[in-house]
Amino acid sequence: MPEGPEIRRAADALGAALIERPLTTLWFHRADLRRRGKALAGRSIVAVRPWGKAMLTEFEGGWQLYSHNQLYGRWMIVPSGTRPETKRSLRVVLENVEDAALLYSASDIAILAPGEWQSHPFLSRLGPDIFHADTTPVRLRARLADRRFARKPVGALLMHQPFVAGLGNYLRSEILFAARLHPARRAGELDADAAGRLSRAMTQLAERAYRTGGETAPKSWVKARRRAGEGWQQARHWVFNREELPCPECEAPIRRITFDGRRLYLCPHCQQEPAS
Numbered sequence: 001m002p003e004g005p006e007i008r009r010a011a012d013a014l015g016a017a018l019i020e021r022p023l024t025t026l027w028f029h030r031a032d033l034r035r036r037g038k039a040l041a042g043r044s045i046v047a048v049r050p051w052g053k054a055m056l057t058e059f060e061g062g063w064q065l066y067s068h069n070q071l072y073g074r075w076m077i078v079p080s081g082t083r084p085e086t087k088r089s090l091r092v093v094l095e096n097v098e099d100a101a102l103l104y105s106a107s108d109i110a111i112l113a114p115g116e117w118q119s120h121p122f123l124s125r126l127g128p129d130i131f132h133a134d135t136t137p138v139r140l141r142a143r144l145a146d147r148r149f150a151r152k153p154v155g156a157l158l159m160h161q162p163f164v165a166g167l168g169n170y171l172r173s174e175i176l177f178a179a180r181l182h183p184a185r186r187a188g189e190l191d192a193d194a195a196g197r198l199s200r201a202m203t204q205l206a207e208r209a210y211r212t213g214g215e216t217a218p219k220s221w222v223k224a225r226r227r228a229g230e231g232w233q234q235a236r237h238w239v240f241n242r243e244e245l246p247c248p249e250c251e252a253p254i255r256r257i258t259f260d261g262r263r264l265y266l267c268p269h270c271q272q273e274p275a276s
C-alpha cells in the first residue's frame with residue numbers, strides 16, 4: 001500500500017507531464033463525469049498534489065479532478081498517442097501533445113467545482129496533508145492537544161486520517177521510534193518534550209521518505225546496513241520490518257506487535273510502555 005511519500009512522488013510525475021500543457025484529450029469512462037468534465041474544457045492544469053491517499057489535479061479557476069486509487073487504481077504516463085498493453089480498464093485520459101496520463105481501474109473519481117471539496121464525503125473528513133506547507137510541527141503539536149484527538153493512543157492517531165493525512169504503516173513505526181514513544185501513550189498526556197519530538201518526527205520522516213523514495217533512516221544507517229549485507233527493503237528503516245534485529249539505539253531486539261489492527265515494530269527498551 002503506498003503511503004503519503006509514494007503518492008506525492010506519483011503526483012510530481014503527473015505534474016511534470018501535465019502542468020501548463022494544453023490538453024488535446026480529456027476523457028472519462030463514466031457518462032456523468034463526461035458531462036461534468038465539460039466544465040474543464042479549455043482550462044490548463046495548474047497543480048497536481050496529494051491529499052493523504054487521494055490525488056487532486058487542479059485546473060485553472062479552482063476546478064479539481066479528485067481520484068483515489070484504493071487498492072487497484074493506477075496512474076500511468078506514456079508518450080502521447082500510445083496506450084500500454086493492459087487488461088485494466090481505462091477510467092480517465094489527460095493527454096497533451098507530449099504525454100498521456102492514464103488512470104486505470106480506480107473507481108473513486110469526482111470532478112469538483114471550486115470549494116466543493118468541503119462537502120465531498122471523503123475529503124471533508126481529512127485532516128491536513130502531511131506535506132502541505134501549513135502542516136508544521138507547531139500545528140501538529142496543537143492537534144495532539146485538541147480534544148478530538150487527545151484521548152487516542154498515538155499509535156492509532158498517526159494512522160487516523162482526520163488527524164493528519166498521508167502517514168501510513170511503515171511511517172507510524174518509524175516516527176514512534178524516532179520520538180522514543182510507545183504507541184499506547186495518549187496524545188493529550190504527552191509532556192511538551194515528547195509532543196515536540198513526535199511532531200518533528202512526523203514532518204521530518206515523511207519528508208525524508210519522500211526525498212529518498214522510501215527511506216526513513218538516515219543515509220549513513222542505510223549504507224552501513226547495506227554494507228553489512230542487508231537488502232534495501234530492510235536497511236531503509238530503523239525498526240520497521242526488523243523484528244529480532246538489534247535496536248539502533250540500545251541493541252535490544254526489535255519486537256513486532258499488532259496495534260490498532262496493523263503490525264507495528266518497536267524497541268521495548270527505548271519505547272517504554274506507559275504505566276497503566
Ligand SMILES: [Zn+2]
Nearest residue numbers: 247250267270
Ligand atoms: Zn532501543
